[in-house]
Amino acid sequence: MIALRDFLPYLGRRVLGAIAVLIGAMLLVFFISYILNPDPAHLWAGARASKSTIAAVVARYHLNQPWYIQLYYFIQSYATGNLGIDPQTGKSILSEMEFYFPNTLELVLVSMVMIAILGVASGYFAGMHFGTKIDHAIRIFYLATWSSPYYLGGFLAILVFSTYIPLFPSGGMYSLTLTNQPAHITGIYILDALIQLNGPAFLSGIQHVFMPAAVLALLDFGLVARIMRSSILNARWSTHVKAARSKGMAEGEVRRNHILRNALIDTNTIIAVTFGFLLSGTIVIEEIFAWPGIGYFTYQAIVSIDYPVLVPCVLLFTLGVIVANFIADVFYSLLDPRIALGEGGGSEG
Amino acid sequence: MSTGAASMRKLITSNLLSMFGLVTVSIFLVVTVAQIVSSGAILPYSAYQPSYGQANLPPSLSHPFGTDLLGRDMLSRVITALPIDVGIPIITVGLSAAIGIVLGTLAAFFRGWLDEVLMRLTDLFMAFPTMIMAMAIAATLGPSLVNVTFSMIIVWWPPYVRLVRGGVLAIAAEDFVSISKALNSSFFYIVRKDAIPNVLPTILVYATFDVGSALLTLSTLGFLNVGIPPTAPELGMMVSNVTYNLFLYPYQIILPAVVVAVIVAGFSFLGEGIRESLDVKLRPHILIRAKPPKEFETKSQ
Secondary structure: OOOOHHHHHHHHHHHHHHHHHHHHHHHHHHHHHHHHHHOHHHHHOOOOOOOOHHHHHHHOOOOOOOOHHHHHHHHHHHHHHOOOEOOOOOOEHHHHHHHHHHHHHHHHHHHHHHHHHHHHHHHHHHOOOOOOHHHHHHHHHHOOOOOOOHHHHHHHHHHHHHHHHHOOOOOOOOOOOOOOOOOOOOOOOOOOHHHOOOOOHHHHHHHHHHHHHHHHHHHHHHHHHHHHHHHHHHHHHHHHHHHHOOOOOEEEEEEEEHHHHHHHHHHHHHHHHHHHHHHHHHHHHHHOOOOHHHHHHHHHHHHHHHHHHHHHHHHHHHHHHHHHHHHHHHHHHHOOOOOOOOOOOOOOO | HHHHHHHHHHHHHHHHHHHHHHHHHHHHHHHHHHHHHHHOOOOOOOOOOOOOHOOOOOOOOOOEEEEEEEEOOOOHHHHHHHHHHHHHHHHHHHEEEEEEHHEEEEEEEEOOOHHHHHHHHHHHHHHHOOHHHHHHHHHOOOOHHHHHHHHHHHOOOHHHHHHHHHHHHHHHHHHHHHHHHOOOOOOHHHHHHHHHHHHHHHHHHHHHHHHHHHHHHHHHHHHOOOOOOOOOOOOOHHHHHHHHHOOOOOOHHHHHHHHHHOOOOOOHHHHHHHHHHHHOOHHHHHHHOOOOOOOOOOOOO
């Protein structure tokens, strides 16, 4: 374990770094949207909008101002948390995102739990049986699922597990026929149902989230399994494992304390990194499974080139990636103190 | 160079995984090139001419992939999509690797503020979720194949800069580069003779794997109808155009999607296989017929 006196400065540096990346991302998104979209008023007002409508849109989004004034309004809107009105629906963008984001969080978190279990277990077995049929079978399986597009996984799952064998519903977040719906507390449906001890709602939530989350997990766990397998290979042939065996340590103890634990250090970080992949994956999965999440919302914004909505959505996804990487780094430095102390390293044997 | 090619061949054929990948990739490349060169003459049926009497036929010997709702042969339609589905990912990855080699070498050789600026910019671009950024840019630029390639490259180059920079930095610390510098070799001479040849294998392995990822992103753009023109044949779009047939004629959706998966799998198996054969740490264990040292693992208690 690392001493707090060494850890806090490191944590401070990491927080500052994450904030800097986020500010940079905001500026970059602003300039990209400014360069790519020279005449947004026509797009947002619609192809057959009258002159006065276009003028109103121009005035509302300050489109007739030079770029630095627009940048000022852009920064001001994020500083005050007033993201404005969605040109498509007329609702407040922030409240729409507050509605959609928890749903995506539910999907992604359930999927991450599945990925952690699947990835660590299959990587461990493949690594411990290196070169055997078990190893080949596991690797071919995860490489094949990793190679499948999300829509293939989604449609196959719907076809097999809700049509031919009707086990799971093919879409939606919860059963609409349920009369006793849990009240809105966190926005995450299964969590709300659990807090309020609403059994039927909880079960229906689990039943609905299982298939989309499992498809996401099955198609993305290859990344974790691959890293886990190579970390296991690194660890099991390293000198400290040989030393542990030669001093007579029991095999189970060697595997648990010296091989598995060392391999998990690298794998932890990669599990956090998959968060970004999953967020991207939600666009297709939410579209197929009719899941009212931020991926679906972003997709609607993209098809209608709705920049006032698209920009905060892209930034939210970016924030998700940055936070996940930050958590991974902090975990890594807690597990492997050499990182925070600037000695480099990783778990070389 | 012949010994290099020979050892490369041995490397690929010694590993079942990369062997499968090589065969798959070769088949698809050959069919793609044949389709481009012959401009459609290799197709068993016309990909565009409807024949309503043959609509929605399930897969059979004369139509291995079945026919769609206008009676067009699905296999022919899949083959017409290959130039886009194999070509654009290769172009994307190739150009991204080129950008990576230029920027990465510059950053590693000149260090200082140039390195700092390039690396921070790379960090920024890597923080963006690839798919969403590509979708947003492609949607804004409007549907065209050039635009979609451009939007893919914008999100695709950053890992290559990091990879090349890391590789060149490691090489720049080697003695033979210091000696070359001491002998007053020019920057371009060192880059051409020392830096590029040493980072190229790593880049090639990564790029092979990466063509698959690029195809996944491209076909997802097609599936979501973003960026790819409606008239261009693309597998993801082919799937999304007939999703309403999922329960009646599932093969119309599943088969083109499986073709995407097989192409991606070909490239990733090839990349993964080569990477493993090149892995110095694994090599001794592969060479002794995949038997890890057993002497310590049998009962030691």
